[in-house]
Amino acid sequence: MKIYMEISHQQSPSIHVGQIEYSNIEIGKSPQMLKGRLRLFQESLFFEYEGKALKEVPAIKEWIDLIKNVPFLPILSDIQKEIFIDSINSVQDLSTFFSLKYFLPILTLDADRLKEPLLLKRSDSRHVEWIDEAGQKGLFSQSGAAQISTETKNILQIILFPPSISWEKSDALLQSLTKMFTQIHGGESTYHIFEKAL
Template identity: 35%
Template sequence: MKLEMDEKLFHTMPDLKIGLIYYNKITVSESPQMLKGRLQLFQEQLFFDLEDKALTDFPGIREWRTAWKAFGADPSRYRPSVEALYRRIKKQNYIAPYHSAVDLNNFFSLQYQIPVGIYDRMKLVGDATLTLGDEETGYEGLNGRFNTLEHILTLRDEYSPFGSPFVDSIRTAVTEETTSALQVLFLRPSLDVEEASKLTDASANMFTSISGGDSTTHVLHALQRSVDIPD
């Protein structure tokens, strides 16, 4: 499959970039105690940080709120997923372990202050595009309701939309039966390509150290808008 960023996105945000990680031959299961402990400890430390800081003091959240506004969405109504996680932790409503893929996804999002999505590769149909949602774009989300994605960055394959930095679709969710997956890091636009590559590689290495398998990483940006992902 080919994954491509819509050229029009760069007219609004020239520095927009995403990290892509393709995982193959992975095992998704209950997270090891080490990951559960790190996720819990990180949230506890973040809770104390949030007592003294506003959400917009965190550069990743601030940048993604700016991106939301640039594309025409209201970040106070439809929040970037990373901000939603931070708001939960501020209320001491900590994220419970789910399985290794989701737990790592949440850990990366909290650590790097960015939205992160992970999708079952075998549930994707044909080529995929990152584009901007319109008034007809939406899907049943992991939050248990139908979500409209007008003015929000949207991943869509040849069947339907399936992901966004707002909330992901049920259709392509990773389960304990998943053996190949595509992870998308909605990177901070301020990162340069070298920093973005290092962050993407570090995420892939941590993921495979827990879930096994192998990984291939890419960073897409204005000068490299597409990449081929193995079938």
């Protein structure tokens, strides 16, 4: 899958963009281990950020200064109110866990529903959007017609890493995510990482 990112004409810091392609996977209910980790982690986040201003947390503020639609921020806001996410399926649960653990925007799409190339861009309103050759589009946090289901066999996953995270750490996190993902879903994976101005 070819991915292009539209570079802003303004002076913007560079970010790392991770692209993972999974093939021949099996999606189902999350194993109890993942369900338990997701629930316990949300509870730990509740106690850690209770009464705190999320927008002042350095790792979150960095994203707020870069983009408008920070995908994990509404989830964290709900967790502060002790509203926890229930298990959905193995892919979405793992993506949510990883996104919250490292404060990273993650977009997960059914690769078979996309027509390459895929363009990522930041609009004038600072929303990060995607659009494919067939005209499907949506915000980074919303996959629209390319949402995954239990019938999905091939996935494209895009992860944004902020300027404060080095290439080496970005690469290590991508390796960690792909390892966790294939342990649960089987199949094969390949990943790439590149640097772009947002």
